[in-house]
Amino acid sequence: MTDHQFGPFGITTGLDSSAESIAAAQAAEQLGYPAIWLSGGPLPGLQTITDLVGATTAIKFVSGILGVSKYSAADVSTTYAALEATAPGRFTAGLGGAHGPKPIATLTAYLDELDVPVERRVLAALGPKMLALAGERTAGAYPFLIGPAYSAEARKVLGPDKLLAVSHLVVLETDPDRARAIARDTISFFTRIPGYIASFKRQGFDENDQAELPDHMVDALAAWGSPADIKAKVSEHLDAGADHVAVNVITGETGPQPIEQWRTLAPTLLG
Numbered sequence: 001m002t003d004h005q006f007g008p009f010g011i012t013t014g015l016d017s018s019a020e021s022i023a024a025a026q027a028a029e030q031l032g033y034p035a036i037w038l039s040g041g042p043l044p045g046l047q048t049i050t051d052l053v054g055a056t057t058a059i060k061f062v063s064g065i066l067g068v069s070k071y072s073a074a075d076v077s078t079t080y081a082a083l084e085a086t087a088p089g090r091f092t093a094g095l096g097g098a099h100g101p102k103p104i105a106t107l108t109a110y111l112d113e114l115d116v117p118v119e120r121r122v123l124a125a126l127g128p129k130m131l132a133l134a135g136e137r138t139a140g141a142y143p144f145l146i147g148p149a150y151s152a153e154a155r156k157v158l159g160p161d162k163l164l165a166v167s168h169l170v171v172l173e174t175d176p177d178r179a180r181a182i183a184r185d186t187i188s189f190f191t192r193i194p195g196y197i198a199s200f201k202r203q204g205f206d207e208n209d210q211a212e213l214p215d216h217m218v219d220a221l222a223a224w225g226s227p228a229d230i231k232a233k234v235s236e237h238l239d240a241g242a243d244h245v246a247v248n249v250i251t252g253e254t255g256p257q258p259i260e261q262w263r264t265l266a267p268t269l270l271g
Contacts, residue, residue, distance in 0.1 A: 014042025
């Protein structure tokens with residue numbers, strides 16, 4: 001396996017170029033997190049990546065993910081080249097979002113055009129064909145909403161030397177009902193997206209599970225409890241073959257970055 005210089009634990013979050021987002025990125029760096037995986041939905045544009053890299057000194061940023069239907073290969077290549085000239089080694093292009101009838105063909109054509117080294121690009125792969133493409137054409141895969149059993153299977157598909165970085169939901173809450181309610185609210189959104197519906201089925205969650213989101217499904221897809229509880233849960237991915245887990249902290253609130261939760265988790269995850 002390879003750690004791709006990200007270390008075992010990083011952060012998934014959505015940032016823009018606002019003062020609040022810049023401060024959050026700086027706080028994550030000061031806390032010692034080695035990498036931030038930037039959620040694609042909240043990302044307003046490629047300039048935000050440049051702004052975040054420029055406002056920090058060492059922390060790495062991965063776009064997790066850039067939708068290939070939204071960002072051209074030429075523009076991503078230009079952004080990568082500019083950042084590599086000013087802050088070498090700090091940006092990796094995470095790609096995905098190939099919607100339509102032929103996603104593999106779409107991504108293959110995109111990767112053909114992309115002028116970014118293989119070792120500095122990853123795919124948001126869920127299905128076996130996308131995992132295989134990630135292993136063949138990129139540094140590795142970045143799946144979301146999966147359990148450790150999936151990590152083990154993904155490692156088999158990718159082979160021993162490719163990056164497997166998992167984004168995992170985290171709720172820093174010890175009350176089971178409250179923690180699961182927060183996680184369930186986030187997971188429910190993805191039960192309407194075809195790629196995730198298929199992924200849940202592959203993981204053994206049937207239509208009833210996806211409709212009702214029972215506790216066993218929530219507990220498989222989200223880590224909650226104390227910092228020690230959370231580390232134990234997300235470490236199951238590492239034990240199963242993943243190289244890195246990007247903790248996606250959710251609080252049940254939209255807007256503020258979960259800096260205090262990152263701070264509370266840091267001694268346990270990074271110590």
